[in-house]
Amino acid sequence: MLESQITLKDHDEARQGEALLLDKKEGRSGRKLYIESYGCQMNFADSEIVASILMDKGFETTGDYKEADVVFINTCSIRENAEQRVRNRLKEFETAKSKNPGMIVGVLGCMAERLKSKFLEEEKLVDVVVGPDAYRDLPSLIEQVDDGTRAVNVLLSREETYADINPVRLNTNGVTAFISIMRGCDNMCSFCVVPFTRGRERSREPRSIVREAQALFDAGYREVTLLGQNVDSYKWTPPVAEGEPAAETITFAKLLVMVAEINPLLRVRFSTSHPKDITNEVLYAIAEHENICNYIHLPVQSGNSRILELMNRTYDKEWYQERVDAIRRIIPSCAISTDVITGFCTETEDEHRDTLAMMDYVQYDYAYMFAYSERPGTLAAKRYEDDIPDEVKNRRLTEVIAKQREHSLLRLQAQVGKTQKVLIEGYSKRSDKDYCGRNDQNAMVVFPVDERFKKGDYVHVLVEKCTSATLIGKINN
DSSP states (O other): OOOOSEESSOOGGGOTTOEEOBOOOTTOOSOEEEEEEOSSHHHHHHHHHHHHHHHTTTOEEOSOGGGOSEEEEEEOOSSHHHHHHHHHHHHHHHHHHHHOTTOEEEEEEHHHHHSHHIIIIISOOOSEEEOTTOGGGHHHHHHHHHTTOOEEEOOOOSSOOOTTOOOOOBSOOSSEEEEEOEEOOOOOOTTOOHHHHHOSOEEOOHHHHHHHHHHHHHTTOOEEEEEOTTGGGOEEOOOOOTTSOOOOOEEHHHHHHHHHTTOTTSEEEEEOOOTTTOOHHHHHHHHHOTTBOSEEEOOOBOSOHHHHHHTTOSOOHHHHHHHHHHHHHHSTTOEEEEEEEESOTTOOHHHHHHHHHHHHHHOOSEEEEEEOOOOTTSHHHHHSOOOSOHHHHHHHHHHHHHHHHHHHHHHHHTTTTSEEEEEEEEEOSSOTTEEEEEOTTOOEEEEEOOTTOOTTOEEEEEEEEEOSSEEEEEEOO
16 A cells, blocks of 8 residues: 555545544653654554553643654655655654653554664664554563663564454544554565565454444544455464354445444545555445445556556556446446556656557546656565656656646546535535535535534535536535
């Protein structure tokens, strides 16, 4: 799952560098904790796990890193500029630490695993480095730092899913929340560092997922997003005693239905799907349940089969188009978003035009678009020369962005004049006289406040017009 750098949409995945503030628990006292997260939704969900672990140990929280006793930055390794932003931020923390020598600064997440020696030994920017599977060890690692020793645990696990930890909801609107259903990735896409930083794929026990979703609904949440690097490969087979018949395997389609059946007022989203794994069973589950949103993020990366093979995506152009055709046939109103990489190794102009042609074929609602950035340790870095000049990569990226702007506007314009069911998430960013929320297709909708309705309510909105990224209308209940 790629981190979003350039997007045509205000999406949670792109909230780069946003400080995540925790609600303080009454009665707690002790050291102050500050967490800041970068990258994909999984990182934000992981920060909620970290907060839960440390608040159970008596930590309080603060929104100002300068007054914190422990500062963590949860990192992303998808692109080089993301790593540079993290380094710059660590230097700001270093300045604060010079005025507060007792402050502990730590790096969590994907960069922690990949750059542990640089952070601890060469640059000496941090006191503790913790990988995505070692968050339970944080209290003891902090104790090591208190004793004067830098601490590190970046061991990857084949079992850890944090299924028993109740995440502390960070910077929440009280309406929408993430639920991690699996960790790691078994796909070895040649451009991607995730399998090396997050380890092998393992699925979380389904009853724990349903319990978490039920608890969120009972607390007033009305939308959950099921998270995984590749949700379609979710699979759980209960252990059975020797001699007993094998138990039913829970697939992602079955899990979707289990969560959707908690309550029809609980909206269900998911991210991210993989074209090689998304099944018609999943599509029919969406079509048959009104509260499973008609929105699928289906990364294509390239529209050319040769480049897809070099990327080790394990599908070709025709396979991808068949999956899109199935989505359009089974869920006609489904919105589709994607990821696109321009300038991958050896990509020709004709192959780039194949990507533009794929975009015309699908007409994506949204897209996350990147110029290829070689990541050390990936299969592509080992096997292929990064031989496309930056100016060519960026020119192709500009063409992809222009194409997507055209399609995003067309997809929004098609919704003008229609009534949309919208979950109110809160006030609009621009005015407290307007509410905002997302429709079933994940489009942002803005409409005047109506005192009959509040955050967390569903309303029907007649869409009167749109911008390039937003639908605008009025309540039509």
